[in-house]
Amino acid sequence: MGDLTGENSGIVIPPNNGAKLAIDEYNAKSPKVKIELKDYDSQGKPEQATSLIATAVGSDKIAALIGPAFSGESKAIGGVLEQSKIPSVSPSATNPGLAKNGWKYWHRVVANDDDQGPGIAEFLVKAKSPKKVFVLSDDQEYSVGLAEAFTKSFTAAGVAVETDKFAKDASDYSSTVAKVKSSNPDIVAFGGYYAQGGRLLKQLRDGGVTATFATGDGSLDAQLITGAGTAAAEGAVIGCPCAITTEGDQKDFATRYKAKFNVDPAIYASEGYDAATAYIKAIEAGNTTSEKINEFLKTADFKGITKQMKFKENGEPDSNAIFVYQVVGGKIKLLGPAAEAKLGS
Amino acid sequence: MLQELQNQFLTSTVGGLVIGSIYALVALGYTMVYGVLRLINFAHSEIFMIGTFASLVTLTAIAPTAPLGGVAMIGVMALIVLISAAVSGGAAMLLELIAYRPLRKKGATRLAALISAIGASLFLQELFGLEVINWLTGKPGRNQQSAPRFVDRDTLFTIGNANVRTDHVLVIVGAVIVMVILDQFVSRTKLGRGIRATAQDPEAAVLMGVSIDNIVRVTFLLGGAMAGVAAAFYVMEIENTDYRVGFVLGIKAFTAAVLGGIGNLRGALMGGIVLGLVENWGAIFLGSQWKDVIAFVILVAVLMFRPTGILGESLQRARA
């Protein structure tokens, strides 16, 4: 479940594809129990998710759910899943509050914004030793959450922080640029998605702001570069609890993904694959009811594509590594885990 | 606080003038249609959106590899303004023909026309998001589309601590030129007189031999063309657009039209500039997230003291 057609579908289609790949591969092995994947397009809206989940649970009798992709819809339907005892594994909902609901059937395979914000901030403090940081965000939930995590960690590290926020549908950021310019920070940290991020970065650079631009997983998309322009995007730092690469461990996955969908794996594609794999493992172990699948998830411990797959009691992934990327030569390049990575420029 | 004001005021003012000019150009379309038909043309924002894509496609076809300068730059600007104005003007006429004329012929209420306008707006947005943009650019229609840069961001001169760039000057000067032309057209030509006469008293205008259908068509054409001009400047300045770009801009522009005095051409100019400036100034103190609230609060405040806007309403007075 997630936004397959709306404005943020760029973040949902890849994990959906990843899950599809995993399940098709499994079904191709002609197992005893076949898995059917059904799409629910909520367009990321909580109201739509509410009526869709009622159908999914009530008449479609789903055994388990991959998703919901966003945090808002997760909040709206988490209770329904809990009551109906349907396990869910989200490949991309990163709101920290979700794990604090005491939901037993809820899981996710990505680290939350409380890990991501500090992870990126600490990395930047180490790499750039900034004196002043300007934290920006648009007014969406994810953006605000990440920006607050940035502000908190930078302040804790003794860095001066100034902030501004703008409406997500605004396109002229002249007042924001004026603020940043007059403050003259070392780093501009942005919480938000790539559509706004691209526009913002372009206008910042045009306005004469040269500070390092850093942002999180919502902006980890090639559209950040097309939106900002190659020159403006150069050197931008992006953190993500996800590892996207076509090399190393993921090479094999990337090849299979490309063969099936004719595109390179994008954000959360491998997380979608891992989420589906968790269910496949459960079913291979002979657990076919929702209850049993959920029991299995509690004890699951296997090597996924992205990381060792293991869930904590509250549904959070055991491993919460943050990976750092940088825009180099118009391409997003993986530098490595935040703990080890070094900035190129 | 004072320090912030000092540091940001001039830079914010330049930014406000630029976006205000764009508001003003879009506001003209609302104001003209309102003056003649007493109709809030809600789909006008989509006419603007269509204009941005006309500009984007033209620019992509020219495909400048590096920012241009001098005559070439002005030439390209003029070209995208003309093409975008033609496309938007045409689209506005088509919109009138399909969504408004049948209602007008039936003597429907303006409320019905408003709903038709909202329907048309949804339809056009989705049509572009689903089909047209993909067909035009070959990229997913819901994505943000980027235009190549052809105007350099060089600082032309500075006022205090504010850098005034080539693109800023281009937008502001361009908007003023276009508005002077429109003003002259409406006050000097026969068609312009027809528009003013119809706005003042449609019955009398008919008796004097004015063809209402013709006047309405020309009004939509002109209003649409102004949105097209605004769209060309927008694409040059922001360099990005998507299928939902019209919505926020449309609401702001309509606010600007009412602020200045709806139905009044010079009011639209005034309203646009005032709105752009006040938004940016307010953001210095309150943060940019309150821009839209500032805009609407100013509107209410102005309307309480001048119930028909800053310059008062009516198209017929818009003459030299």
Place this chain on the structure above:
Amino acid sequence: MKGDGVTAKRNAFHPVDRARDWWADAPQWQRYTVYLAAIVFALILPAPWIGSFMSPESDWTTVLFYPIGTYILLAVGLNIVVGQAGMLDLGFVAFFAIGGYTLAYFGTKHGLTFWATLVMGIVLAAVSGVILGAPTLRLRGDYLAIVTLGFGEIVRITANNTDEIGGARGITNVPHPEPLFGMEFLLDPAPYYYLIVAAIALVIVFSVRLHKSRVGRAWAAIREDEDAAELMGVPTFKFKLLAFAIGAMIGGLAGAIYASKAIFIEPNSFPFILSATILAAVVLGGAGNLPGVILGAFVIAWLPERFRFLAEYRILLFGAVLVLMMALRPEGLLPSRQRKAELHEGTGGMGTLAAEVPGPDSDDTSAEVGSK
């Protein structure tokens, strides 16, 4: 009553007209039978066999609550402002939001009961209606439209940027209503559906009573010619403010009920497009005519659900249908007869498109400069 006089003059040639003539002359017991039938119909509506046709792809009872029931409730409220008093309100969603947020805020932060927060939501919505209305209701027509639109946006943006009420995060774990008549309000949508049916019934009765009272006649007078009404001694400002406040109360009621089921609300649940949609429902159904408005709200809420299989194309189609319907039936599906009759002289307070040569008495209550 004025409506009866109109009926007598009219030839009943259309089935809908005939039904209305019958209704106008029907004795009490027949009317009550119809009321009863309507209530029974509403109660059996969630049945799965109906649902499998009405919304094959999402849960029918959930759909009946939101969007259908909620839209109907909102449309009945907006109809008082737009259809009866003739004021154009483009920011009705603001009151929906205020009702929802009041319930969510006081329910989560102060642990108040559903009924207490419901009443608070209604009162706060009414108060905000008065606060908005007092300075702006002297404005006419389209000025009011843009101001109300602005108000809707102000409420949404303020909610989005105020941390005390959750900001962009919204409010999670909104409490459900307490059990009532042995119905548990948990995750099953059925009790909420009955709750909203009860609210709709209540609001309809209220609205009909008002319509037939002195207040309703004053609204009609204001709608058709505000200046004349003022001259005849109708305190127009007071009545306009009253219409605004009552509409706001109903909006607040709808918001509170919606939030009590939703569990989670956020500022984005209250976008401008919802105001536009509800207005479309009122006009599509036939502004001023209650059965029409309800039908309009039902159609507007239900069509996108029924045509879910069109996936991405349903909003496109929805827009096209709006344009088409307005071209074919500009007065709405079930236009108000009273207003239809008046249409020859007046225009329901909204004026015609001015450039078509107007009738002998070209009134345009709003923003007319030339012909006064």
